[in-house]
Amino acid sequence: MSARTSDSSREIPEATVARLPIYLRALTTLVEQGTATCSSEELAAAAGVNSAKLRKDLSYLGSYGTRGVGYDVDYLRYQIAREIGVTQDWPVVIVGIGNLGHALANFSGFRSRGFRVVALLDADPERRGERVAGVDVRDFADLDAIVREHGVAIGVIATPASAAQDVADRMVEAGISSILNFAPTVISVADGVDVRKVDLSIELQILAYHEQRKQAEATTRVASEVTA
Amino acid sequence: MSARTSDSSREIPEATVARLPIYLRALTTLVEQGTATCSSEELAAAAGVNSAKLRKDLSYLGSYGTRGVGYDVDYLRYQIAREIGVTQDWPVVIVGIGNLGHALANFSGFRSRGFRVVALLDADPERRGERVAGVDVRDFADLDAIVREHGVAIGVIATPASAAQDVADRMVEAGISSILNFAPTVISVADGVDVRKVDLSIELQILAYHEQRKQAEATTRVASEVTA
DNA sequence: ACGATTTTGTTCTCCCGTTCACAAACTCCT
DNA sequence: AGGAGTTTGTGAACGGGAGAACAAAATCGT
Numbered sequence: 001m002s003a004r005t006s007d008s009s010r011e012i013p014e015a016t017v018a019r020l021p022i023y024l025r026a027l028t029t030l031v032e033q034g035t036a037t038c039s040s041e042e043l044a045a046a047a048g049v050n051s052a053k054l055r056k057d058l059s060y061l062g063s064y065g066t067r068g069v070g071y072d073v074d075y076l077r078y079q080i081a082r083e084i085g086v087t088q089d090w091p092v093v094i095v096g097i098g099n100l101g102h103a104l105a106n107f108s109g110f111r112s113r114g115f116r117v118v119a120l121l122d123a124d125p126e127r128r129g130e131r132v133a134g135v136d137v138r139d140f141a142d143l144d145a146i147v148r149e150h151g152v153a154i155g156v157i158a159t160p161a162s163a164a165q166d167v168a169d170r171m172v173e174a175g176i177s178s179i180l181n182f183a184p185t186v187i188s189v190a191d192g193v194d195v196r197k198v199d200l201s202i203e204l205q206i207l208a209y210h211e212q213r214k215q216a217e218a219t220t221r222v223a224s225e226v227t228a
Numbered sequence: 229m230s231a232r233t234s235d236s237s238r239e240i241p242e243a244t245v246a247r248l249p250i251y252l253r254a255l256t257t258l259v260e261q262g263t264a265t266c267s268s269e270e271l272a273a274a275a276g277v278n279s280a281k282l283r284k285d286l287s288y289l290g291s292y293g294t295r296g297v298g299y300d301v302d303y304l305r306y307q308i309a310r311e312i313g314v315t316q317d318w319p320v321v322i323v324g325i326g327n328l329g330h331a332l333a334n335f336s337g338f339r340s341r342g343f344r345v346v347a348l349l350d351a352d353p354e355r356r357g358e359r360v361a362g363v364d365v366r367d368f369a370d371l372d373a374i375v376r377e378h379g380v381a382i383g384v385i386a387t388p389a390s391a392a393q394d395v396a397d398r399m400v401e402a403g404i405s406s407i408l409n410f411a412p413t414v415i416s417v418a419d420g421v422d423v424r425k426v427d428l429s430i431e432l433q434i435l436a437y438h439e440q441r442k443q444a445e446a447t448t449r450v451a452s453e454v455t456a
Numbered sequence: 457a458c459g460a461t462t463t464t465g466t467t468c469t470c471c472c473g474t475t476c477a478c479a480a481a482c483t484c485c486t
Numbered sequence: 487a488g489g490a491g492t493t494t495g496t497g498a499a500c501g502g503g504a505g506a507a508c509a510a511a512a513t514c515g516t
Contacts, residue, residue: 022434025315039493048414052475059495067494068482084433085440092432099331106327109429114436153439173345173468176440178435180428184253184337186276194438196431197386201337204320204382205249205312205426207406208342210422211381212313214405218418243503267463280505287465295464296512 016057020080022047023054026055027077041072086114091150093176095167096159097122097130097137100182104158105133118150124162140170154178161185168195198210240311244285250275255305267298316344319378321404323364323395325350325358328410332386333361342380347374347454349353351391368395375402377426389413396423396449 026046030038040058044051048154058071064079065071081087092115094104104110105120120132120142130137138146155176157167164183170181172189181187181197189195191198258266268286272279286292286299292307293299309315320343322332332338333348347369349362358365366374372427374380383397383404392411399407400417409415409425417423 004328013473017437018430018434020437021427021430022414024433026414041493046414050324050475052477053473055493055495056474063495065494067480068484068492070493083437086433088440090436090439099334103327104428107428110432114434115429115432119430153443154435166255178439180431180435186274187251188253188276189511192442193459194435196435198426198428198431199249200332200335200426201341202246202249202342203408203426203434204318204338204343205252205314205341206246206422207315207382207408207422208318209248209311210246211406212316213319214420215381242505243458269463278505280507281503283464284504291465294512295510296462296514298463307470 012060016060017084019047019049019053019057020084022049023057023079024077024084026088027073027080030073035073037070037072040065043071049103049187081114088114090115090154091118091152092116092154092156093119093143093146094156094158095121095140095143096157096163096183097127097132098158098160101158103134104156104182105135115154118152119146121146123159140167143170144174146178148169152176154180157181157183157187159183177204178185199202239289240288244288245312247275247277247281248308250277251285252305252308252312252314254299254387255308258301259305263301265298265300268293271299294338295421298398309342316342318343318382319346320344320382320384321347321349321371322384322386323349323361323368323371323389323399324385324411325355326386326388329386330360332410333363345380346380349374351387352400368398371398372402375404377398378406382408385409385411385415387411 012170023043026043028045030043040055040228044054047054050060058076061079061083064076064199065120078087091135094101094117097105099121101120101122105117117133117135119142120135120137121143122128122137123140125139127137127140151175155171155178157164157171157179161183164181165187168179168181168187172193177192178194179187179189179196181195182199184199184201187195229303241431251271254271257274258271258288258427268279268283272282273421275282280448286304289307289311291303306315322329322345325333325348329350333345333367338345345361346372348363348365350356350365353363356367381404383406385392385399385407387395389411392409392413393415396407396409396415396417400421405420407415407417407424409423410427412427412429415423
């Protein structure tokens with residue numbers, strides 16, 4: 001075991017990693033439709049990307065296609081799933097069971113993609129005993145025990161912004177090393193811990209910016225037509 | 229009106245646009261704390277970015293800082309808000325009032341940032357008459373009338389994946405030109421329509437990939453320590 | 457009034473990601 | 487068997503964003 005650095009040494013670019021789940025979903029749809037093989041062109045169309053980009057992305061994983069033929073849908077699907085790591089089961093805890101926490105707990109896309117919600121936590125005693133999506137809401141203080149028991153590596157923060165940093169600190173302390181943050185605030189964590197954030201209002205604001213530009217351009221065009 | 233292309237001709241890079249809302253939020257926090265001025269270093273820290281990047285981002289909007297001093301928090305906040313377009317009021321419709329739709333309708337970050345939910349729509353007759361966050365759930369067929377009446381430009385899709393493309397088509401037809409898509413599927417729209425997507429399971433999968441890598445590296449390290 | 461100090465705005469360089477274009481490799485048909 | 491037709495995988499060119507580094511401009515102290 002020395003010359004064969006074969007497998008895990010390939011460094012996959014971040015932009016590619018972000019697209020692999022999209023390809024995975026497109027392939028799953030194709031499998032359900034009974035499609036056995038597909039070309040890069042077809043798969044790219046289903047994923048909404050350029051076919052050259054798709055091929056380059058896939059090339060980072062290996063050579064799983066056949067020239068002149070295309071890709072075996074089921075085989076490629078498995079390879080991508082394995083590369084992402086969703087062939088194994090990932091226990092997840094959700095902290096903050098408000099409106100959003102409820103929605104997340106009930107989200108079927110978790111379960112179907114290798115994620116299992118092992119605990120719902122909330123600091124508010126009022127919420128305890130409540131049962132959401134078949135899981136009891138428990139005390140946030142139980143975090144340590146739950147992480148240890150289930151070997152949880154991924155935590156989801158669905159609390160108000162004011163609580164997010166504290167929750168993140170406690171998560172990292174408990175041993176969680178990947179955090180998905182829905183709270184509208186920047187959280188800082190130690191090196192080695194990954195944080196991704198999802199912010200509804202930021203997405204809307206980006207749309208608003210472009211919308212404003214579109215509308216401004218439209219009125220400018222009208223104005224110049226009038227003066228012309 | 230020819231030499232003075234002054235104002236709206238500045239093309240702001242997409243990466244910068246995506247960060248402006250973060251700066252806006254950080255500035256709002258500073259205002260609430262009663263801070264009058266701040267340096268690029270402080271603001272960058274609050275926003276979780278590099279200070280050089282922050283300054284370059286702000287330079288696309290104009291010269292709103294004072295060398296040797298920093299930025300007037302309230303003034304800069306207003307300038308960014310105006311640039312993004314959140315000084316005006318944006319009417320928004322949400323389609324699909326399931327768990328996620330509920331959470332979105334109740335999300336306070338909408339209202340506080342210039343977005344007003346003018347209608348909640350669902351195709352399921354069961355849901356009608358229900359009242360969420362002070363807004364009645366109405367028939368999806370009313371979309372055209374509502375868009376016309378309120379001048380809605382932004383639509384939010386919170387339906388299952390199977391319905392998303394159809395909803396998007398109807399939205400575009402009704403005159404909506406910016407869509408925020410929460411359904412886990414790729415939707416295609418005409419040119420000139422902006423689509424942004426938020427996908428919970430994709431974010432989790434990206435985290436899973438990195439988590440898997442971290443764990444693989446940890447075991448490799450242990451293995452090599454054993455053989456060493 | 458003027459130099460020291462602070463902090464912005466901007467230039468320059470590097471790197472990552474996208475896209476084009478084509479060679480390699482496979483199938484199919486004759 | 488061999489040529490025509492497909493489709494993948496990749497080398498190379500290109501564009502945009504990130505960060506370092508510095509010049510310009512403001513304040514402050516003497």
